[in-house]
Amino acid sequence: MKKSYFSCMMGLLAAFFLLITCSPNPFFFRSNYTDTNSLIHQREKLQEEQFLKAHLKNGEVHIFREMWAVDTIQDLVIGKGSSYDFNRKKISEGQISIQIDSVAIFETNSKLEGTEKKRIRALGILAGVDVAIGVFCLTNPKACFGSCPTFYIDAQDNFHYADAEGFSTAISPSMEYSDIDALNPQFINENSFSITMKNEALETHVVNSVNLIAFPLQKDERVHQSPQDEFYLCRNIYSLKKAVGKEGEITGLLQQADRKERFSLADEENLSSREEIFLTFEDVKKPESLGLSLSFRQTLMTTYFIYSAMGYMGDEVGDIFARIETSDSTAEKLKNGIKKELGKIDIYVWNPKKEDWEFQAGFYETGPIAFNRQILPFSSSVTGEEIKVKLVLNKGLWRLDQVELTNIVKKVEPEVLDVCEVKKKGITDAVAKAEILGDERYLISMPGNEYQFIFEVPGAPQEYELFLVSGGYYIEWMRESWIKEKDILKLKQMVDNPSRYLKEEAKSYKEYERSMEQEFWNSKIDTKNFPHYGT
Template sequence: MINKILIYLIIILIVGCNPDAYQLANRISVDPINGDLLHPSSPFIKAHMKDGKVYVLNSWEMINKYDGFGNVNYLIGEGTLLSVNREILEQEQFEIPLDSVVILETNELTNSGPATALTLVTGLSLIGSTLCAQNPKACFGSCPTFYVNDGQNNIIQAEGFSSSISPSLEATDIDMLYNASNSDEIFQVEMKNEAYETHVISYLDLLIFPKSNDERIFYEIDGTFWNTNEIIGPSSCSINNNDCLDKIIEMDDLEWFSVTDSFNLAKKEIIEIEFNNIENGDYGLILGARQSLLSTFIFYQALSYMGKNVGEWLAMTERGEIPHGEIFNILGGIEILIKNERGKWEKWNEMKEMGPIATDIHMIKLPHLINESKSIKLRLAKGNWRINYIALASLNEKLEPIVLKPSSIYYDSKYDEEAMNLLLDNKQKLVTLPGDVYTINYEIPSNELKYEYFLKSRGYYLEWIRDSWIEEENLTSLIKMNFTPKKTLKDLAPIYKEIEADMENIFWNSKYEK
C-alpha cells in the first residue's frame, strides 16, 4: 500500500512540474453577497475512474440512453484519456458511463443532474468575504443544517452525516430534535445548504414516538431508543478543581469548553461528574455536545496539503487506495470512564458523533456499577468538544419509532415535485447547492398527542476547494498527516493556537446565503 502511494506521489510531482500537464483552468469565482456563479467560457471536467484512469474533457454534456438492460447516464465529450501513470492514451470523442466514475472534478458549477452528485468544484475564490479571507480555515462548512421550531423560532436543531465527506463514506445519521415544538397536523423541517459544498441526500425521514407529559425518549449510540420518566442531574462537575456544573446542568445556551494544548492537539483532559439519589436499576448517561472547530481546521488543512491534486486524492480514497481518518481517531471522541469492581477507572464506551454546528444528544447505557460509585469521568482531547448537557436517565423499555416520509416539499415557496420524488425513491438522490433552502413537511398521525421527534438522514457531501487552500499544497506534510498523525497533531498545535480564539466568531458569521 505504501509503495503504491509513493509511486503515485512521484507521478504527481512529475506532472506538477510539467508546464504542459493537464490542469483545470479559468477558476470559478463566487461572490457571497449576490451569489452569482461565473461560468468560464472554456470549461473543463475531469472524470476520475474506478480503474485509476482519468478523462480530461474540454467539451461535454450529460445524456441518458437505453443500453439494452435499462437507462444509463453517460458523460459525452471531446478530450484526453490519461493512464494511471498519467500518460496520454487516447485523444478523441468519449462516451463514459457515469456509474464507472468515482469523482468528477470541474472548475465551474453546472447543475448536470446525476453528475452533480459526484462533482468536486476546485479553485473557488471567495470574493467579498472579509472574514473568510482573514481565516480561510474557519469559513462556515457543514453538511445539511436542519431548522425546526422550538415554540418561538426556527432554530438549528440538527446537522446530517457530518463525517460523510465523499460518496464512499455515505452514512445514516439520527438526530434528536430535543427542543422541537409542534401542535399542528404538519411537522415542518427547513433544510439548508449554508456552505460552499455540494450536499447529496438519499432520504430524510422523521421518526416520532407518542409520549406522556413527563416522558422523554433518547437514542442510544448502538441504535436503540429508550424511554424514561426520571432524569437526574449531576450533583457536581469539576475539571482541574474548577467547577463546571452551571454549564452542563441544563440544555440551554451555556456550554462548557476548554482551549487546546499549546504543544499537542491530542492532549487529553478529564471531567469528573458525581450524582446523588441513584437507586438500583438501569441508567443511561445523557450527553449533549458538539465538536469545536479543531476537527474542521484539521480537515481543511488536509485539503490544503492536497492542493491542486485534491481530486486525485479524493478519487484514491474512493477506490480504497489510501488510508484516511486516523488523525481524527487519535483526537478521539468523548470517552466514558466507569469504576470497575476493583475500584479502578476504565473506559466503558465512547461518543464520537462529529459536527461543530448543532448540539447532538445521545444516550449511553451504563453498567450497574454506576449504582455503587455514583460517579463517572469523561476523557477528551483539550479544546475538541463543547459540552452543553450531562444527566442520567432511568431506563424503562426499548421502543420502536413511527417512521414518516415527507408529505410535501417546497423550494422558494413553490411545491417541488422533483425533489419530492427524489427523496421518496431509494435509488435517487436530492442534490443541493450553496444557498438552497427546502421546506419539508410531514403529516403527523394525531395532533392531540405529544411526540418525541428525531430526524433520520442519509447522504454525503463534497467540500468545494478554495484558491487559498491550493496555495498551501504540500505533499510531504500530507504524507506525514496520513502516516505519522501523532507528530502532525504536535506540529499543528502552535498554528491552530494562533487562530483558535477567533474561530467560532468567523465560522458563524460566514454562512452562505443567496
C-alpha cells in the same frame, strides 16, 4: 429507511490519506499529466478557462477543456480534451466520450446548471471558487463555514444553532450513510410537523432520504438515542450536583441545556492532550438501571484538520478522492489515524467497593453546529444514592452543554415516517419529493438552496420525542486558497504518524483557534440572498 446506519468520521481524514498508503509512489505521475494538472489549477486559469476532469473507476483520467456536453439519452459526457491511463501516460488528444456510470469523481471550475448536468453535480468537486463567491474565506481559509445539510425547525431562528446536522462524515459518494439527530420533545398540535433543510456552505449536498422518528410521550418520559443508534425509554432525571474541571467548579455550565457550554482551549504543545471532568449526582433511585445523558458538539478543531487536509492535496484533490471511491479498503482505514488519536468522550463510573474508576464506553459525533443528545447505558452495576462519574476527553475538541443521569425503563423500536410533501420557496415540489422517496434517486442541494419537508404525525395533539434521519453524502468545493497550500509530505505525515502531526501542528492551530469561531459564522451563506449555483 433506504440506507443502513454506518458511522465513520475524523475517519474521513484517513480516507483522504488512503492514496498515500495503498501503493508505492502514489503521487508520482508522468510530467505531461502533472504539467497539465498544475496548469488548469493556476489562479488565472481557474477563473478564465473552464475545465472538467473525469476520474474514472478504472484509474483513467479525462480532461475536457472549454466545451463539453451531456448526452442524456446515452448517459455520456462528450467533448474535446486529453486522456490519460492509470499510470498517467497520455492515451489520446481530441474527441472524448465517456459513460457517466464509469466515473468515480468529477472535478471542475464550471458552474453546472441544467437538469442534464445533475449527475455531474452529484459527483463533482468544484474548484477555485474563492474569487467567484468565497470572499468570506479569503482572509482565513481554514475557518470557512462548512457543514453537511443543516436542518431547522424554525427556519428563521438559530443562526448559530441548527436543530440537526445531517450525515456530517459522508464527504464522498462511497461514504454515504444515514445519520440520526435528536430534535428533543416537541408538542404537535396538528397532525403535521415540518423541518427546513438548508445548504449554507460551499458544498454540493446529495440527499438520499429524510425521515422522521416520533415517539409519543407520557408525563415525565423521555426517549434517548445511544451511540449505537438504539432507543431507550427513560424516566426520572437526576440533575448534576457538582462538576469540576481543570479550571475549577463548572456545575452551572452543565446543569441546564441552555447553550452555555463548557469547553477548553487546545494544548499549545500537543493537540492530542486529554483532560478530566469529575461529576457528582445525589439522591439517585434505582441505580441499577442508569444511563448518562449528554448534550454535546465539537469545536472547530476537526474543521481545521479537514480543511488542512484539503489544502495539502492541492491540485491532486481529484486524484485522491477518486482513489477513495475505487479502493475496497477505505472502511478499514477510517478506523485509524487522527480520529483514534483525538479519541471519544470516555465515561468512567466510580466503584466504591473496588475504589477504582470503571470504564463504560464513549460518545463520539462529528460536527460543530448542531448539539447531539445521546445516552450511554452503564455497562457495570452501580450502587448507592451518590454516583460519581468521570469524563476523559481531548483538550480543546468538545463543547458540553448538559449532563444528566436517568433511569432506563426499556429499549423501544422506532417507527419511521416518510415525507408527505416537499416545498421549495413555499411551493410544493413534486420532483424533490420523488427524489427523496425513490430508492435510487437523490435530491441535489446546491449552496443557497432551502427545502421544507412536511411529515404527517398520527395521534396529535400530543408531545413526541422526535429524531431526524437523513441519508446521503456531500462534496466539499475546493477553495482556490486551499490549492495554494499543497503539501503532500504533510498529508503523508497526517496518516503515517498522526501523533507527531498533532504535536507539530499545535502551534499553527493555536494561531487560528481564538479567531476561528467568528470567521466560521461570518462565512455562513445567507440562503435568502445567495446567488444559487444550480437547482
